[in-house]
Amino acid sequence: MTLSLRGVRVAHGGHEVLHGIDLTVARDELLVVLGPSGAGKSTLLRAVAGLTPVSDGRVSIADRDVTGLRPGRRNVAMVFQSYALFPHLSAAENIAFGLIVRDVPKAEAAERARRAATTVGCGHLLDRRPGQLSGGERQRVALARALVREPDVFLLDEPLSNLDAELRVEMRAELKALHARVGGAMLHVTHDQVEALVLGDRIAVLRDGRVEQIGTPDEIWSTPATTFVARFVGSPPMNLLPADGPLPGLGPAGTLIGIRPGAVGLGSEGGTAAHVERVEVVGEDAHVYLRLGEHTAIARVPSARRPAAGAETSVTVSAADVHVFDAATGKRA
Numbered sequence: 001m002t003l004s005l006r007g008v009r010v011a012h013g014g015h016e017v018l019h020g021i022d023l024t025v026a027r028d029e030l031l032v033v034l035g036p037s038g039a040g041k042s043t044l045l046r047a048v049a050g051l052t053p054v055s056d057g058r059v060s061i062a063d064r065d066v067t068g069l070r071p072g073r074r075n076v077a078m079v080f081q082s083y084a085l086f087p088h089l090s091a092a093e094n095i096a097f098g099l100i101v102r103d104v105p106k107a108e109a110a111e112r113a114r115r116a117a118t119t120v121g122c123g124h125l126l127d128r129r130p131g132q133l134s135g136g137e138r139q140r141v142a143l144a145r146a147l148v149r150e151p152d153v154f155l156l157d158e159p160l161s162n163l164d165a166e167l168r169v170e171m172r173a174e175l176k177a178l179h180a181r182v183g184g185a186m187l188h189v190t191h192d193q194v195e196a197l198v199l200g201d202r203i204a205v206l207r208d209g210r211v212e213q214i215g216t217p218d219e220i221w222s223t224p225a226t227t228f229v230a231r232f233v234g235s236p237p238m239n240l241l242p243a244d245g246p247l248p249g250l251g252p253a254g255t256l257i258g259i260r261p262g263a264v265g266l267g268s269e270g271g272t273a274a275h276v277e278r279v280e281v282v283g284e285d286a287h288v289y290l291r292l293g294e295h296t297a298i299a300r301v302p303s304a305r306r307p308a309a310g311a312e313t314s315v316t317v318s319a320a321d322v323h324v325f326d327a328a329t330g331k332r333a
């Protein structure tokens with residue numbers, strides 16, 4: 001394992017925000033830490049980088065206990081959401097900076113910076129200052145600056161969140177391709193579930209300073225361990241209904257049944273009666289907000305086949321599409 005965290009706890013001003021994190025990242029693995037705002041994602045990255053002290057537990061990098069080491073001794077490179085480039089230095093100087101301060105000869109640093117810049121597609125921007133670069137170009141320079149150091153671990157803190165939607169999708173794919181090319185252990189933090197599903201070899205879902213589930217994107221999607229994971233991953237979120245609610249017979253007593261909006265069938269004969277409260281058209285898809293007695297649910301259907309708001313319809317769900325959770329604990333049953 002290149003990176004391993006064992007029982008890592010972090011407190012801010014006497015208030016514990018990470019409550020014993022266990023995580024490993026293999027040598028060429030891209031692990032995404034996914035969680036809502038305030039879950040402790042940035043704190044986790046900062047603890048690995050050595051920017052925030054841990055109150056308990058151990059951080060190991062390349063089989064070395066680094067828990068007590070300062071950031072410069074850990075051989076990690078961090079890419080920040082804000083890029084954190086020096087405004088008065090050119091892209092080339094920004095990229096080479098980490099080498100120069102480590103006494104790499106100037107000519108070698110410049111050559112390595114040029115190669116890293118070419119790898120991430122900003123080789124033609126080396127003479128420009130950050131103020132003369134677009135957001136996406138700055139992000140490339142920040143990536144090249146991390147890459148050039150050849151660190152044991154890359155730490156990426158929401159690196160795509162300042163980009164517009166189109167560029168974010170493009171950079172997401174490029175980041176994945178880059179990782180496939182250069183390898184290395186990457187810990188990538190995001191609150192964007194699509195980014196996590198697309199990028200991650202594995203995903204660790206963080207909630208209130210605890211890891212709720214770790215698994216491949218497929219595992220997280222198809223077998224969410226808790227109702228929290230089930231609802232956080234997927235948009236619109238998974239419907240949760242009591243097993244003895246409006247769609248009986250799909251789960252044992254005392255459980256909640258989970259049905260993704262895409263698995264809610266509308267308008268078939270013999271289904272459960274439902275009232276269409278509202279319809280949102282999102283391009284090809286429509287989100288249909290349904291009332292089933294005292295409960296509500298969302299269906300995702302092709303826009304062309306959407307019912308009208310105010311209509312009466314019927315709901316059918318195939319048993320194979322149902323997730324079952326313990327109603328008391330929220331854990332997968």
Ligand SMILES: Nc1ncnc2c1ncn2[C@@H]1O[C@H](COP(=O)(O)OP(=O)(O)OP(=O)(O)O)[C@@H](O)[C@H]1O
Nearest residue numbers: 012013017035036037038039040041042043044191
């Ligand atoms: N320096 C600090 N001092 C006190 N509390 C802090 C400090 N930094 C973070 N916290 C608290 O720790 C918790 C976790 O914060 P953190 O920034 O790690 O969350 P996050 O998951 O990265 O959220 P976001 O997605 O909003 O950045 C929050 O409750 C936050 O208020």
